[in-house]
Amino acid sequence: xxxxxxxxxxxxxxxxxxxxxxxxxxxxxxxxxxxxxxxxxxxxxxxxxxxxxxxxxxxxxxxxxxxxxxxxxxxxxxxxxxxxxxxxxxxxxxxxxxxxxxxxxxxxxxxxxxxxxxxxxxxxxxxxxxxxxxxxxxxxxxxxxxxxxxxxxxxxxxxxxxxxxxxxxxxxxxxxxxxxxxxxxxxxxxxxxxxxxxxxxxxxxxxxxxxxxxxxxxxxxxxxxxxxxxxxxxxxxxxxxxxxxxxxxxxxxxxxxxxxxxxxxxxxxxxxxxxxxxxxxxxxxxxxxxxxxxxxxxxxxxxxxxxxxxxxxxxxxxxxxxxxxxxxxxxxxxxxxxxxxxxxxxxxxxxxxxxxxxxxxxxxxxxxxxxxxxxxxxxxxxxxxxxxxxxxxxxxxxxxxxxxxxxxxxxxxxxxxxxxxxxxxxxxxxxxxxxxxxxxxxxxxxxxxxxxxxxxxxxxxxxxxxxxxxxxxxxxxxxxxxxxxxxxxxxxxxxxxxxxxxxxxxxxxxxxxxxxx
Numbered sequence: 001x002x003x004x005x006x007x008x009x010x011x012x013x014x015x016x017x018x019x020x021x022x023x024x025x026x027x028x029x030x031x032x033x034x035x036x037x038x039x040x041x042x043x044x045x046x047x048x049x050x051x052x053x054x055x056x057x058x059x060x061x062x063x064x065x066x067x068x069x070x071x072x073x074x075x076x077x078x079x080x081x082x083x084x085x086x087x088x089x090x091x092x093x094x095x096x097x098x099x100x101x102x103x104x105x106x107x108x109x110x111x112x113x114x115x116x117x118x119x120x121x122x123x124x125x126x127x128x129x130x131x132x133x134x135x136x137x138x139x140x141x142x143x144x145x146x147x148x149x150x151x152x153x154x155x156x157x158x159x160x161x162x163x164x165x166x167x168x169x170x171x172x173x174x175x176x177x178x179x180x181x182x183x184x185x186x187x188x189x190x191x192x193x194x195x196x197x198x199x200x201x202x203x204x205x206x207x208x209x210x211x212x213x214x215x216x217x218x219x220x221x222x223x224x225x226x227x228x229x230x231x232x233x234x235x236x237x238x239x240x241x242x243x244x245x246x247x248x249x250x251x252x253x254x255x256x257x258x259x260x261x262x263x264x265x266x267x268x269x270x271x272x273x274x275x276x277x278x279x280x281x282x283x284x285x286x287x288x289x290x291x292x293x294x295x296x297x298x299x300x301x302x303x304x305x306x307x308x309x310x311x312x313x314x315x316x317x318x319x320x321x322x323x324x325x326x327x328x329x330x331x332x333x334x335x336x337x338x339x340x341x342x343x344x345x346x347x348x349x350x351x352x353x354x355x356x357x358x359x360x361x362x363x364x365x366x367x368x369x370x371x372x373x374x375x376x377x378x379x380x381x382x383x384x385x386x387x388x389x390x391x392x393x394x395x396x397x398x399x400x401x402x403x404x405x406x407x408x409x410x411x412x413x414x415x416x417x418x419x420x421x422x423x424x425x426x427x428x429x430x431x432x433x434x435x436x437x438x439x440x441x442x443x444x445x446x447x448x449x450x451x452x453x454x455x456x457x458x459x460x461x462x463x464x465x466x467x468x469x470x471x472x473x474x475x476x477x478x479x480x481x482x483x484x485x486x487x488x489x490x491x492x493x494x495x496x497x498x499x500x501x502x503x504x505x506x507x508x509x510x511x512x513x514x515x516x517x
Contacts, residue, residue, distance in 0.1 A: 024050065025093075025309075025310055025313070026039045026088050026091070026093040026095070027098075027310065028084055028097070028098040028099070029099055029101070029304075030059070030077060030100040031102075031156050031157060032061075032103035032158040032159070032179060032181055033056060033057070033058060033059070033061075033157035033220065033274070034054050034056050034220065035055045035057045035059070035080045035081065036052070036053065036054040036306070037051065037052070037054075037080075037084040037096075038052050038306045039051035039088075046324070046326040046330065046396055046397075048394060049394060051091065055076055055077070055080040056272060056274045056275070057076035057080060058070055058076070059074065059076075059077050059104070059157075060073070060102060060158040061073060061181050063107055063181060067107065067108050069103060069104070069107045069113055074113060077113075078117065081098075081117055081123055082120065082121050084096070084121075085122060097309055098123050098124065098125050098126060099125070099126050099305065099309065100126065100128070101127075101133050101156055101159070102156055102157070102179065103157065104125065105130075106158065113125075114127065130159060130173075130174075130175020131161075131173045134152070134163040134173035134174065135163060135308070136305045136312070137152055137161055137308055138152040138164075139170065140218065140301070140303040140305060140307035140308035140311065141165065141218065141301050141303055141304075141308075142311060143303050143307045143308070143323065144242075144303045144307070144323060144396030145216070145299075146319070146322070148165045148214075149165065149213070150164075150165065150213060150214035150215055150295070151164060151165075151214075151216070151293065151295075152216045152218060153215055153216065153222075154218035154304055155178070155179060155180075155218070155219040155282060156219060157179045157180060157181040158182050159176065159177060160175070160178040160179055161173065161174070161176075162176070162204050162208055164212075165216075168320075174208065176200045176201070176203065176204060177200065178200055178285050180221060180281040180282050181278075194284065197285055197288045198292075201289060202292075205292060205293075210292055210293040210294065212295060214295055214296065215289070215290070215293060216301050217286075218304040220275055221275065221278050222282065222286070225279060225283055226243050226245065227269050228253060228257060229245055230243070231265065231268060236425035236428065236429070237400055237403070237404075237429070239391065239403070240300050242300065242301075242398065242400055243299070243300040245297075245298045245300075246296075246297065247290050247294065250286060250287065250298060251290070254284070257283055258280075262279070262280075302394075303396065322397055324362070324397035324398050327396070328342075328369040331370060331373050332372075335373040336372040336373050337372055337375055338372065341372065341449075341455075342365075342370070342371065342372075343368070344457065345445060345449060345456065347457060348451075348455075348456040348461075349368070349444040349448055351461075351463055352440070352444055352464055354464075355466075360437070363405055367409045367410060370386070370389075370390060371413050371445045372449065373389070382414045383411045383412075383413075383414040383415040383421075384421070386410040386411065387407035387410060387423055388423075390410055391404060391407045400429055401430055404427065404430055405434060406438075407423070408430070409441040409442040409445070411423070411442060412442020412443050412446060413442045413443075413445040413449065416443070416446070440494070440498055444494055447490040447493075447494050451479070451482060451487055458476065458478055459479030459483070460473050460474055460479040462474075469498075469500045470500055470501050472504075472505055473502075473503070473504050473513070475504060480506050480507075488513050488514060491504070491513050492514060492515040493515060502515075
C-alpha cells in the first residue's frame with residue numbers, strides 16, 4: 001500500500017458526512033451463549049466502544065437435545081433485550097440493529113421468540129444463516145486487520161463458522177455444528193468427541209484448503225483460551241486483541257488445561273464460570289483445527305459480528321483507511337492541547353526517517369499524534385500514563401510489540417530514562433535494537449514538542465548524516481532565541497541516543513550542543 005492511501009495528514013474522516021453518519025451505531029448480537037449490546041462511537045474507521053454490555057443468557061443450551069431454546073435462557077435474553085431497547089432510546093440511537101445467530105435460527109420456537117421480542121421491546125431480530133454469520137465475522141476481522149490473509153474461525157455456543165479472507169475480500173465460507181453446547185450432546189466419551197470434530201473439520205477442509213499461514217480466532221471461548229495461555233506463559237500484557245500463539249503453544253495449553261484445576265484458573269483470570277465450563281470442549285476443537293490447518297500463527301480477534309455490521313455500512317474509501325492512524329487522529333482531536341500539532345512534529349523529525357521502512361514511519365506518525373494526549377495526567381506519572389494508555393487502548397491494526405514500541409516511545413517523550421520503570425516486564429516484547437529505536441523516537445518528540453509552541457519547523461531544521469554520525473540542528477533567527485538550556489540538553493540527548501555528534505548551526509557558525517545533568 002502506498003503512503004498516499006493511508007496518509008494520516010489528509011482530510012480527517014470525521015469531517016466527512018458519511019463518516020459522521022457512522023459516528024454512533026448500536027448493535028445487538030443475540031448469540032447461543034451471550035446477548036451483547038455495543039454502541040460504537042468516534043472516528044468511523046476505528047470506532048470507540050461508547051457502550052458495551054453482555055449477558056451470558058445461555059439461549060442455546062440444550063438445543064441439540066430438545067430442539068427448543070433454553071427456557072431460562074429465553075427469560076434472561078428477553079430481560080436483556082428490554083433493557084437494551086430502553087438504553088438505546090436514552091442514548092438517542094434511532095436504529096438498533098439486532099442480529100440473532102445459531103440458537104434462534106435452529107430452534108423450533110425461534111420464530112415465536114422473535115415475535116415476542118418485537119411485541120415486548122419493539123426490536124426486530126434479523127436471523128442470519130451460517131454463511132452470513134461467517135461473512136460478518138470475517139468483515140469484523142477486516143475492520144481491525146485491513147490486510148488480513150488467512151482463515152477466520154468464529155466459535156459460538158452452537159456453531160462454528162470458517163471463512164477465507166484475502167485481498168480485503170471474504171471468500172469461501174462454511175458453518176459447522178461445533179459449538180460447545182452441541183458438543184456437550186456427543187455420546188461415547190473423548191474418542192467419539194474427537195472423531196466427530198475431525199469429521200466436521202474434514203468437510204471444511206474440502207471447501208477451505210489447509211494451506212493458510214494464519215488463523216484468526218473470533219469468539220468468547222477462543223478469547224478465554226487465549227487468556228489462559230497468557231496465564232500459563234506469564235505473558236506481561238493482558239490485551240487479547242492481536243494476541244498471537246503458535247501451534248506448539250496451543251498444544252501445550254490444551255494439555256495444561258487438561259491437568260489443571262479450572263476453578264483456580266477461573267479465579268486467577270476472571271473468566272466467568274459459564275464461560276469456563278465451555279473451555280475444555282472449545283480447546284479440543286482448537287487443537288484439531290490447528291492440527292488440520294498447520295498455521296504458522298494463530299491470532300486472537302476481539303472484533304467479530306458486531307464490528308462486521310459496522311464495516312458493512314462503510315463506503316470503500318473508509319474501509320481502506322488505516323485503523324491505527326484513524327484512532328490516533330481521533331485521540332489527538334479530542335484529547336491533545338493543540339490538535340494538528342502531531343503533523344508538524346512529525347514533519348520536524350522526518351529527517352530521522354528518510355530511509356526507514358514504511359512500518360516504522362507509520363508508528364512514528366502515530367506516536368506524534370499521540371504525544372500530547374495524556375497531558376492532563378500528573379507530571380510525576382505522565383510517562384507511565386501514556387505507556388499504559390497506548391498499550392491498553394482499544395485500537396486496531398496494532399500488534400502487541402507495536403503497542404509496546406509506541407508505549408516506550410511515548411514514555412521517552414516525557415522521561416529521558418526508563419531505568420527502574422515498573423513497566424519493565426513489557427519491554428521484553430521488544431529486542432534491544434527495537435527498544436533503542438523507540439527511545440530515539442521518544443527523545444525526538446521530547447525535543448521537538450518543546451522547541452517551539454506553534455511549529456518546531458519555524459525554529460529550525462534537523463539534518464542527520466548517519467555515515468558521519470552527525471546530527472545537525474539548523475536554527476532560524478526565531479529558533480536561536482528559543483534554543484535555551486533545556487532545549488539544548490534535549491537535542492544533545494537525542495543525538496546521544498542516535499550515537500551521533502550534536503551540532504548546532506546558526507549564522508554560519510557551528511558548535512557542539514552540550515548535555516547538562
